[in-house]
Amino acid sequence: MNFEEICTIARRVGWGAANILIEQSRSFEVEKSGDSPVTSADIAANTYILEKLQSVFDPQTFAYLSEETYQSQPAEVRLNRPWVWIIDPLDGTKDFINRTGEYAMHIALAYQGRPVVAIVACPAFGKLYSATLEGGTWVETANGDRTRIQVSNKSDFTDLTVVASRSHRDVRFNQLMEQFPVKQQRQIGSVGCKIAAIVEQQADLYLALSGKSAAKDWDFAAPELILTEAGGQFTYFDQSPVQYNRADVNQWGGILASNGKIHAQLCDAAIALLGEIDKR
Template sequence: MKDLQEILAIARAVGWGAAEILQSYYHGTAKDSNLNVQYKQNEPVTVADVTVSQYILQKLQAALGREDFAYISEETYQSELNKDSQSGADWVWIIDPLDGTRGFIEKTGDYAVHIALVKEHRPVLAVVAIPEAEKLYYATKNGGTFVESRKSSNLLQLSFNNTTKHPEELTIVVSRSHRNQKLNYLLEHLPSYHQKSVGSVGCKITTILEQQADLYISLSGKSAPKDWDIAAPELILTEAGGKFTHFDGTALQYNTRDINQWGGLLASNGQHHETLCQQAQEILAQFERL
């Protein structure tokens, strides 16, 4: 098997290629730019989702094969067929070809490509491409987080030694669409009262990396974010010095028998992370008593 840096080079190239395809649909320059929007479990799916999924899988499998790796993509995942075979693989690619499909359709610019390589239920390599920003973020376990444009690549490290904020000064990046009564209650009662609305988990996490926000909260309700929503964004955040955990402080697990990430998740630049997790649990306990 190739070493991790060789695999990363392949994944970065695939990420840029996927970003170009998405932009061609987004800006109407694709040969057939009709998105043909359909809905699966109340979530939109477009031709762009499917086309980019096929592109990523084809490129990765052509370069890396199927002997050493399994592949899970949002657009091809079928739980009954995969839950036994995929969860037993040592190395698994977890792919979201278009994170933020609603923003893509509504032309907000908030959409991303997520490509993560998971070993033993934890990400070891990640690529997050933000097409409209023309940036690609990538990380390897214990290797730091980098961001590159078409012209340059620079090590991106979160550093807040000189910009420590009080909890009430922190900015929470929140979803444009995935909201419910419990989440609203939590956001209203946390000490951080500045909010910034951004679609796509990948875009939310890169907003933290770019120091335009400080934390992001996910709270499952009837549904929950999936492995492909979280795996790649988690690694690019944590390798840059941030934190991404369950409210109880435990690490997220991927490629288990359940693709859902249930419960409360908190991603941050590291400031007040444990305190905010504890406060979130206390606020939710209050909500349950209402």
């Protein structure tokens, strides 16, 4: 089975999970509140995704790393496997609860720590994005329309728009944004929806800083491939590739995702500014 065939199956699973999230959005229970809330929608979509994928992709060969179930499995089960499905059944649970529509569903297949197939669904907007390694990024709607999609060609700091979170911001991030050379800013919930905005040419870059907590593998694995196959770049601030399926699922440090045209300059600016901020 090649990546395109795997992606076709994952797209069907993605649409099924998206429909569950739409149905659940009308009436759901908050199972766990706080900074990392969990709803009945997270659990229902997770159960569906795992059941559908595992019926095709043998758990003896493919490991599964999902936000809702990773704590209940020994890390050794996935660390010894080259193939791992990385799943976030509901990215942006706070936005789901607040009914902003800015939530997403992520499914990625990683091989030796790097994504090779990715699905990001934005159910409230009726769109599903898919990508395969060296196969480009595609966007489709529920009626079956499917088109290839590319990031913008903007390469001037003054023309770029950064997409940022409403809720995941601390003092250090706000200080960075105040001094960052890109001044135009758009606030959107969920990483999946942020990357969708970049590939739809509604924004051009996204920065993530870990503070007391960090984004996890399932936040980034699928969105990364969606962006890079659309012509963008997604790296740590030092421009090294993001690694997945390590013992620690936290992605510590700084991540920069962009349309790729001046990615190095943006990374350098972030490093220099944070160096000054951290001296204070």
